[in-house]
Amino acid sequence: QSALTQPASVSGSPGQSITISCTGTSSDVGGYNYVSWYQQHPGKAPKLMIYDVSNRPSGVSNRFSGSKSGNTASLTISGLQAEDEADYYCSSYTSSSTPNWVFGGGTKLTVL
Amino acid sequence: QLQLQESGPGLVKPSETLSLTCTVSGGSISSSSYYWGWIRQPPGKGLEWIGSIYYSGSTYYNPSLKSRVTISVDTSKNQFSLKLSSVTAADTAVYYCARRGYGSGRVDVWGQGTTVTVSS
Numbered sequence: 001q002s003a004l005t006q007p008a009s010v011s012g013s014p015g016q017s018i019t020i021s022c023t024g025t026s027s028d029v030g031g032y033n034y035v036s037w038y039q040q041h042p043g044k045a046p047k048l049m050i051y052d053v054s055n056r057p058s059g060v061s062n063r064f065s066g067s068k069s070g071n072t073a074s075l076t077i078s079g080l081q082a083e084d085e086a087d088y089y090c091s092s093y094t095s096s097s098t099p100n101w102v103f104g105g106g107t108k109l110t111v112l
Numbered sequence: 113q114l115q116l117q118e119s120g121p122g123l124v125k126p127s128e129t130l131s132l133t134c135t136v137s138g139g140s141i142s143s144s145s146y147y148w149g150w151i152r153q154p155p156g157k158g159l160e161w162i163g164s165i166y167y168s169g170s171t172y173y174n175p176s177l178k179s180r181v182t183i184s185v186d187t188s189k190n191q192f193s194l195k196l197s198s199v200t201a202a203d204t205a206v207y208y209c210a211r212r213g214y215g216s217g218r219v220d221v222w223g224q225g226t227t228v229t230v231s232s
Contacts, residue, residue: 092217101161101217106159
């Protein structure tokens, strides 16, 4: 079971916008609207930021948004802030074998 | 507010069985709206889904771990458990228990995580 493909790192300056991509296949990202995004600070548990492609849980800043086109999902963070510096992981339902879930390899966001 | 707490040995010998329990507080594990699962993260690496269980006992496992994994639920104690057999150093990781919405991709509640080291 292959992980979804994310860039290893992205960076941006405070106030700028960045986008993190998450590429899968038609058996996961492209086939279902069950893509989620998680933020993880060092030594902490992941935190849900986006679910079902573009939905934001209550309490998550509207600077975070999600979208999907074909087999690639994206997380966009606008108005970058220092506290956004973290690792970000995408996840998707997959039907490639028995029903299950798969994560991306993670992207390290650096706020310059 | 629902909370999850992992518990279990922090050190397991190679070839033995890793056993962890997740205690659910502030809500019922018997809710039909959620799955309960385990996710792990090796040191310096990414997240890996291990498996999930529904309150009825239905289970779903990562194919790469399926032969070694058992997840069970005890509704009377509001707990669910993970057993991973024949462990090796590659199973050293932070293990998280988590809640996932039924019919959704969202994993919205996570435990704090517990570190398990496989070493003799």
